[in-house]
């Protein structure tokens with residue numbers, strides 16, 4: 001039980017096959033109370049109920065700073081305090097540079113990058129007042145190697161921005177007792193990617209993955225658990241690759 005007595009907020013965790021909900025399940029199994037924040041309010045409530053009675057489901061659009069503040073108030077009121085924030089919500093779009101229009105640029109950057117800033121801003125005052133907290137942000141291998149199958153250049157840019165944001169926040173907030181880290185998954189089988197891979201694409205991708213399999217949501221949940229728990233008490237500003245060795 002690595003999170004006994006701790007409380008966690010996870011954004012983008014309503015999707016049944018997603019990384020967020022797999023992480024919520026793992027955190028709950030390790031003794032945490034979890035608040036699931038998602039654009040899909042009903043889905044967030046159902047996902048929280050599926051974890052048991054101690055958890056909360058809260059509707060929140062992470063691109064709206066006021067909504068993030070309201071969600072933070074609701075989570076803090078429900079649990080009394082919040083120890084862990086995972087900026088996990090994200091959206092992607094598989095397009096090429098010349099196909100990116102103003103609306104798609106802003107949508108991808110707003111959800112993936114601005115959302116991580118706004119939700120962090122909503123929780124930092126609370127964490128500062130307690131002089132403790134662990135924030136983990138969701139980046140992607142797309143940021144490190146310039147794209148992938150499912151993410152366009154705007155997605156790579158937004159996820160690279162998340163790396164910079166997390167490191168800058170880690171430097172600034174370390175003296176306040178708040179750690180900030182990142183995970184950079186490779187190809188993980190969820191609704192973002194699921195069902196869209198042909199056998200030929202899969203075989204081609206596997207040639208570049210030394211562990212010879214695609215990732216699953218639980219693989220990423222394990223990295224989030226490490227960063228959320230006191231096992232990583234002296235780690236901040238770090239980036240954990242969860243990609244089967246794709247970048248070796």
Ligand code: NAD
Nearest residue numbers: 012014015018019039061062089090140185187188190192
């Ligand atoms: P998913 O689609 O299953 O989950 C994404 C969740 O984010 C959904 O529940 C969705 O409702 C929520 N969401 C979308 N916009 C939102 C908003 N404005 N406010 C609040 N919630 C919002 O996808 P997933 O694969 O579990 O993705 C989780 C995170 O992991 C994303 O940030 C994604 O970019 C990242 N990621 C995924 C992979 C992969 O291969 N699946 C790889 C690297 C990074």
